[in-house]
Amino acid sequence: MIDVCCAIIVDGEGKVLVAQRSAGMLLPLKMEFPGGKIEPGESAEACLIREIREELNVDIQILSERPAHQHVYPEFAIRLIPFVCRIIAGNVLLKEHASYSWMETSALRGCDWAAADIPIVNDYLDSLAG
Numbered sequence: 573m574i575d576v577c578c579a580i581i582v583d584g585e586g587k588v589l590v591a592q593r594s595a596g597m598l599l600p601l602k603m604e605f606p607g608g609k610i611e612p613g614e615s616a617e618a619c620l621i622r623e624i625r626e627e628l629n630v631d632i633q634i635l636s637e638r639p640a641h642q643h644v645y646p647e648f649a650i651r652l653i654p655f656v657c658r659i660i661a662g663n664v665l666l667k668e669h670a671s672y673s674w675m676e677t678s679a680l681r682g683c684d685w686a687a688a689d690i691p692i693v694n695d696y697l698d699s700l701a702g
Contacts, residue, residue: 573642577620577653578607578689579632580696587674588696590683591628594670601670602686605654616653627669630662638695643688654692 581589591606593599608623610616617634624632638654666672675683677700680693 574648574650575610575616575653576607576650576688577610577616577623577655578605578692579620579624579657580605580638580654580692581624581632581657581659582635583658583674587676588680589664589672590675590680591666591669591672593686594668597668599686601684603683604686604689605692606669606672607652610653617655620655620657624657627667628662628672629665629667630659632657633660638692638699641688641691641695643691645687650688652688652692654696656696 590603593602593604595601606624606627607620608627610619620634621632624630635656635658638656640651640653642649642651664672677697680697685693
């Protein structure tokens with residue numbers, strides 16, 4: 573089981589940053605919340621701050637942690653740990669992804685998500701409906 577963290581990055585209007593995986597990545601062109609693998613000895617929070625800086629060229633503030641979900645792909649299994657975040661410095665500059673967009677929450681369920689992200693999307697939206 574690979575521990576991976578991801579960022580549900582929200583802006584001041586409640587829109588969410590959604591990234592599209594590049595054609596050369598596993599799960600090519602699927603949508604995802606950006607993030608990455610937790611290194612040995614690294615906390616999920618430190619990992620997320622590092623990964624978002626590396627992938628998107630921005631600094632984030634973690635606002636809250638959401639429930640983790642496990643997903644088994646044919647080749648590997650991950651435990652995806654999501655955090656709701658906001659950008660505190662920098663402008664998004666893609667270093668790994670094909671594209672990104674700021675989406676209204678009402679549009680999130682319609683995206684072509686990587687399978688592991690689907691329960692994260694549903695949990696986040698359910699938390700907003702409250």
